[in-house]
Amino acid sequence: MAKTTCPVAGIDRAAGTIAPVAETSYELTVAEVRPETREAVSVVLEVPAEHAEQFAFAPGQFLTLAVPSERTGLVARCYSLCVPPGEPLTVTVKRTRDGYASGWINDHLAVGDVLRVLPPSGIFTPKDRSADLLLLAAGSGITPVMSIVRAAMRDGTGHVVLLDANRDEESVIFAEPLRRLAEAHPDRLVVEHWLETDRGLPTQEQLRDFAAPYAGRDVFLCGPAPFMAVANAALRELGVPRARRHQERFVSLATNPFVD
Template identity: 60%
Template sequence: MDTESYVLDVVEVVEETADAHSIVLRVPDELAELFSYRPGQFLTVAVPSDQTGIVARCYSLSSAPGDEAGHQITVKRTPDGYASNWICDNLRAGDTLRVLPPSGIFSPKDLDADLLLFGAGSGITPVMSILKTALRRGSGRIVLFYANRDEASVIFRAELQALQEAHPDRFTLVHWLESVQGLPSQDQLARFASYFTSFTAFVCGPGPFMKAATSALKGLEFPRERRHQEKFVSLGGNPFGDVEEMRAAEATIAEADDHEDTDAPALGGPVALEVELDGEHYAFDDYDGDKPVLQFLEDKGVPAPFSCREGNCSACACVVLEGEVRMLHNDVLDEDDLADGIRLACQSLPLTEKLKITYNG
């Protein structure tokens, strides 16, 4: 992924519900390859702010790769959420939006697999992209459990019904309304998921819902490789700013006292770094380990993915195959992710003289 941001035309704004709008963006032909994406990925969006100039937010793509209409993100208002309210109140067809290319790892590796999808509220957004793509390109069965406050808050209601009618043999849709059934409990989610223990699960929604659904899957012994969740933390920094400005901010972060493992010793020597990215192999023997992996790769011209640079999203996630790192900050990876060797390159400093990482999943 390129590190540059791009201004895209807004071609349509769709009012999905009273609180949720879909924004359709036109990607010009010359940027088509750069903005190609996998189902479940997100865009990082720049929203103008009188106080800070720009606030950055990550919004999942609800469109499916290949959709003729364009790249679509869906934004739901949140209480006191400046960015979401600005987008819903101000964006119209003919406007423009500044974005970073697609990122994220919340995406199926096998579209032919049987999929168990859990979405709640606006958490349906990346799930919708996965659902449409799997129905279009895959062959497996798909089950969607979709929880909402009430019937009026169901995003994509008509589109989901149309998909169910078009694919009755492959797609099962289950609506859960808090106004009728109350909040879904872990036990209720576990009973539902118990019928689909051979499926690959994807979970997205508010924190309590994701915790309950993920705990239910763990209780049913869904293996880690078949259990995925998406998590966003509101971004505080500005990934759209000047590169030197961002690096100065990173240096300040590195010197702070309130990060994880700050007592870990500095390496104090060159690191042999190997990187696998998009089918390419890179090797360096002049990495001093004095800056995060992402920053070193950028200095070397490697197109490593990133978005927030703060440890608040999964855009820069990589897998450590050999060696060890310590992360300065992490608000998105859980214990299972860490056990699988997943790390955030924007926050990772090497602890060993040899380090090998992959972005290839």
């Protein structure tokens, strides 16, 4: 993954179209910095009433944040929202190896700080919150998927199956919220945690077998590139058409949207 990364601001995987990212940024105050694991925090941002419309979002979208940098003044980074629409604007940031921005947010960001933020963007979002879904996530890829799960359970009637792959039990982001959601919706939500320490990295064959009973559903996929490559291969093997395979990809930002 390149140093400056962002989810594609709207690649429609069926049509190949690109939705533009908004250019107007806003200053938002940090209301809470909540630890999720030893390597990840969730950041809650206050949205003034006059900007509520600009920061309305759909499940699975992301925000672009301006992070202070001693070398360049500001660097732009994109982080996915982890909450359903209507809840306080919250992104989750996992520390990445040699990741300046994610490290700064985890180590230095505090309540009362002010961040410059672009409005929500992205099309990694279900068209129907009552649809039956298959969700495949790994590592911090659970963040936009968690937004989708929460919205589906709160607002929809569909059945959702989630596979969440992580290195070990301590690295599982949202372990407790997922447990509570599964207990609250036992007939609608199935969560399977895949731990590398117990089962190794998931293979194409294993993901194919897991996904096979749900191959008729829309699939939302997010995680590190190797995981997504294996998962996509498994889905293609099952005959899941491209129009029903939705994935959040990461590409380098060509320019810094916060620099004139």
